[in-house]
Amino acid sequence: xxxxxxxxxxxxxxxxxxxxxxxxxxxxxxxxxxxxxxxxxxxxxxxxxxxxxxxxxxxxxxxxxxxxxxxxxxxxxxxxxxxxxxxxxxxxxxxxxxxxxxxxxxxxxxxxxxxxxxxxxxxxxxxxxxxxxxxxxxxxxxxxxxxxxxxxxxxxxxxxxxxxxxxxxxxxxxxxxxxxxxxxxxxxxxxxxxxxxxxxxxxxxxxxxxxxxxxxxxxxxxxxxxxxxxxxxxxxxxxxxxxxxxxxxxxxxxxxxxxxxxxxxxxxxxxxxxxxxxxxxxxxxxxxxxxxxxxxxxxxxxxxxxxxxxxxxxxxxxxxxxxxxxxxxxxxxxxxxxxxxxxxxxxxxxxxxxxxxxxxxxxxxxxxxxxxxxxxxxxxxxxxxxxxxxxxxxxxxxxxxxxxxxxxxxxxxxxxxxxxxxxxxxxxxxxxxxxxxx
Amino acid sequence: xxxxxxxxxxxxxxxxxxxxxxxxxxxxxxxxxxxxxxxxxxxxxxxxxxxxxxxxxxxxxxxxxxxxxxxxxxxxxxxxxxxxxxxxxxxxxxxxxxxxxx
Numbered sequence: 072x073x074x075x076x077x078x079x080x081x082x083x084x085x086x087x088x089x090x091x092x093x094x095x096x097x098x099x100x101x102x103x104x105x106x107x108x109x110x111x112x113x114x115x116x117x118x119x120x121x122x123x124x125x126x127x128x129x130x131x132x133x134x135x136x137x138x139x140x141x142x143x144x145x146x147x148x149x150x151x152x153x154x155x156x157x158x159x160x161x162x163x164x165x166x167x168x169x170x171x172x173x174x175x176x177x178x179x180x181x182x183x184x185x186x187x188x189x190x191x192x193x194x195x196x197x198x199x200x201x202x203x204x205x206x207x208x209x210x211x212x213x214x215x216x217x218x219x220x221x222x223x224x225x226x227x228x229x230x231x232x233x234x235x236x237x238x239x240x241x242x243x244x245x246x247x248x249x250x251x252x253x254x255x256x257x258x259x260x261x262x263x264x265x266x267x268x269x270x271x272x273x274x275x276x277x278x279x280x281x282x283x284x285x286x287x288x289x290x291x292x293x294x295x296x297x298x299x300x301x302x303x304x305x306x307x308x309x310x311x312x313x314x315x316x317x318x319x320x321x322x323x324x325x326x327x328x329x330x331x332x333x334x335x336x337x338x339x340x341x342x343x344x345x346x347x348x349x350x351x352x353x354x355x356x357x358x359x360x361x362x363x364x365x366x367x368x369x370x371x372x373x374x375x376x377x378x379x380x381x382x383x384x385x386x387x388x389x390x391x392x393x394x395x396x397x398x399x400x401x402x403x404x405x406x407x408x409x410x411x412x413x414x415x416x417x418x419x420x421x422x423x424x425x426x427x428x429x430x431x432x433x434x435x436x437x438x439x440x441x442x443x444x445x446x447x448x449x450x451x452x453x454x455x456x457x458x459x460x461x462x463x464x465x466x467x468x469x470x471x472x473x474x475x476x477x478x479x480x481x482x483x484x485x486x487x488x489x490x491x492x493x494x495x496x497x498x499x500x501x502x503x504x505x506x507x508x509x
Numbered sequence: 510x511x512x513x514x515x516x517x518x519x520x521x522x523x524x525x526x527x528x529x530x531x532x533x534x535x536x537x538x539x540x541x542x543x544x545x546x547x548x549x550x551x552x553x554x555x556x557x558x559x560x561x562x563x564x565x566x567x568x569x570x571x572x573x574x575x576x577x578x579x580x581x582x583x584x585x586x587x588x589x590x591x592x593x594x595x596x597x598x599x600x601x602x603x604x605x606x607x608x609x610x611x
Binding site for chain 2: 137300301302303304305306307371372375408411412415416424425428492496497500504506
């Protein structure tokens with residue numbers, strides 16, 4: 072996510088203090104306001120809005136269009152509720168766990184309730200994060216908040232059409248604190264244990280996509296299949312919604328990846344370019360795969376393929392060349408097509424909207440190819456497939472184990488599934504007493 | 510039958526029941542939940558018989574008629590005839606969304 076390199080690691084190891092040394096900070100703190108970079112700040116604020124747009128309404132439309140008519144509003148309500156809930160939890164707890172030094176496993180409590188995110192006009196001081204010293208910490212915390220939101224929102228795709236709304240809230244809320252924030256700390260906080268080992272994850276291939284994908288798969292297994300799964304056709308309500316959502320994701324992803332440069336600089340520009348190239352390659356690769364296997368290219372295939380390409384370039388965006396992005400996008404498009412079709416049958420889980428097939432597989436492909444293709448001339452770091460694999464396995468195991476545990480806790484608190492009659496009637500009516508218009 | 514037509518019947522029955530028996534019902538739920546609708550039909554018929562409200566009986570019959578075809582034709586075929594819509598011209602589309610949408 073950030074320009075983690077030898078200088079960062081050295082600074083962390085020596086424990087230099089921002090105030091005492093005036094050099095690379097190792098923990099959040101106050102700096103003079105004139106040390107901020109206005110262009111970086113403006114770009115980060117823009118990126119924050121773009122990433123929020125990916126969830127609201129991007130994911131809501133993307134997912135809402137793929138479920139049956141009777142569950143569209145429940146799916147959209149789930150995304151909105153997750154966005155609001157995770158925002159409050161990030162403000163209260165998540166940010167402090169993820170982005171304060173603490174220890175290699177967890178941050179400390181110095182930023183609980185966003186405490187210390189000060190702007191002191193009279194004193195001419197403003198708080199900055201050691202991870203993004205050129206922008207106000209309030210902006211950086213908000214940028215990261217939108218990542219926490221979208222990661223939890225992605226999981227919704229695996230559990231739609233049968234999970235109680237209250238259970239979904241309990242699970243995603245707990246997951247955001249217990250799974251997302253620690254994993255973000257491991258990978259993105261310079262002192263996190265995976266970061267110090269050299270795992271490269273520019274914008275969240277592991278933290279966001281593998282994490283959400285694996286958790287979605289566990290949700291699908293624990294919840295069990297929807298009634299009629301494998302016997303009845305589950306016709307998507309409106310694939311036009313899904314395409315509109317995919318378009319918003321594509322545009323918003325420029326904020327996601329280029330914003331993760333944490334600066335309005337050449338690396339951000341390159342991240343934007345490779346993001347677009349990978350999305351295009353993913354869409355074309357999926358389309359061709361589908362055209363060959365099924366004799367027809369589909370709108371859903373194109374929309375899914377572009378997302379696959381975007382997912383896979385996410386960990387690599389600040390480390391690879393445009394030519395590498397083309398390869399990453401193309402491989403991801405085909406791999407995710409396989410993941411959402413053949414692998415899905417092999418796994419025998421009703422992952423309703425293929426969260427694992429697209430985000431899990433795409434994230435794994437991207438993480439490993441980052442190790443293979445990371446270019447030292449761009450970032451100053453060399454990729455290592457073995458280290459990347461370690462990161463993948465660590466996130467995969469932790470996310471799967473904790474997700475299963477949290478689902479069990481949720482089951483004890485409110486139960487997981489709606490009853491059969493409610494599932495038949497649809498979750499729009501049974502959970503919200505609302506209905507789509509005719 | 511269109512959902513809007515079901516709602517219209519349910520709304521009519523709702524008004525009649527409110528006026529003639531004092532019972533308050535949930536119109537949207539009546540139009541979407543077969544169990545609830547069946548109970549309202551039973552109650553409306555009982556009231557019609559007991560108090561001589563013939564119009565209640567008529568509208569209960571109309572609501573009852575909406576209950577049978579609650580599933581789309583393809584689903585009925587699969588569930589009750591055991592044929593997976595093989596005779597339908599859009600057979601490929603019927604299978605397209607079984608075991609996943611992609």
